[in-house]
Amino acid sequence: DVKVTQSSRYLVKRTGEKVFLECVQDMDHENMFWYRQDPGLGLRLIYFSYDVKMKEKGDIPEGYSVSREKKERFSLILESASTNQTSMYLCASRGSSYEQYFGPGTRLTVT
Amino acid sequence: TQLLEQSPQFLSIQEGENLTVYCNSSSVFSSLQWYRQEPGEGPVLLVTVVTGGEVKKLKRLTFQFGDARKDSSLHITAAQPGDTGLYLCAGSRGNDYKLSFGAGTTVTVRA
Numbered sequence: 001d002v003k004v005t006q007s008s009r010y011l012v013k014r015t016g017e018k019v020f021l022e023c024v025q026d027m028d029h030e031n032m033f034w035y036r037q038d039p040g041l042g043l044r045l046i047y048f049s050y051d052v053k054m055k056e057k058g059d060i061p062e063g064y065s066v067s068r069e070k071k072e073r074f075s076l077i078l079e080s081a082s083t084n085q086t087s088m089y090l091c092a093s094r095g096s097s098y099e100q101y102f103g104p105g106t107r108l109t110v111t
Numbered sequence: 112t113q114l115l116e117q118s119p120q121f122l123s124i125q126e127g128e129n130l131t132v133y134c135n136s137s138s139v140f141s142s143l144q145w146y147r148q149e150p151g152e153g154p155v156l157l158v159t160v161v162t163g164g165e166v167k168k169l170k171r172l173t174f175q176f177g178d179a180r181k182d183s184s185l186h187i188t189a190a191q192p193g194d195t196g197l198y199l200c201a202g203s204r205g206n207d208y209k210l211s212f213g214a215g216t217t218v219t220v221r222a
Contacts, residue, residue: 004153009151031208035212040120040214041113041214042115042117042199042212042213043154043199043201045209045210050208058209090153092153094208097159098144098161098203099156099159100156100201100210101156102153102154102155103153104151104153105151105153
């Protein structure tokens with residue numbers, strides 16, 4: 001079974017803090033993705049990576065950065081957290097098939 | 112504006128009833144996927160359709176891809192409480208491995 005794990009299920013941070021969200025997959029997948037999910041908006045792509053050290057902006061990259069130093073790990077960084085970044089963050093990985101495998105999500109609250 | 116429009120946004124039915132969820136777009140997709148997401152978890156793939164007019168069945172769930180590959184539907188026959196969840200459609204265009212997601216349909220099946 002493909003497993004995608006995320007470092008935290010729930011996180012509470014203060015405005016202005018630097019936040020790291022970690023994602024690890026165990027299926028040697030090339031492609032990894034970070035989404036945020038908000039009610040009524042579905043999943044919106046923040047960044048994705050198609051190889052180690054490679055990254056591309058998704059639809060809403062502002063205020064975020066990413067890092068992929070190893071194939072299995074993809075990190076999302078909020079340089080200076082703001083209240084409008086309160087959301088559910090989902091990581092996914094994809095191999096050669098169409099399917100994306102999702103982690104359980106991190107519910108981030110910025111106060 | 113979402114690339115994929117899902118309707119209805121919410122659906123509440125009695126156990127044993129049938130339901131249909133729609134996913135529409137003005138764009139053509141090379142593939143379309145349906146995911147189900149339960150509270151506190153990431154989305155899980157139900158089906159992928161790739162051919163215009165394709166119909167796929169998964170037990171009591173029937174998925175159809177429109178002839179023009181711009182729309183899809185999910186039909187559940189004799190719904191059960193275990194079908195409760197958020198249903199998301201997601202499409203891929205051309206060889207792009209990114210997915211565009213609809214906003215989702217929240218289905219509640221009452222016992």
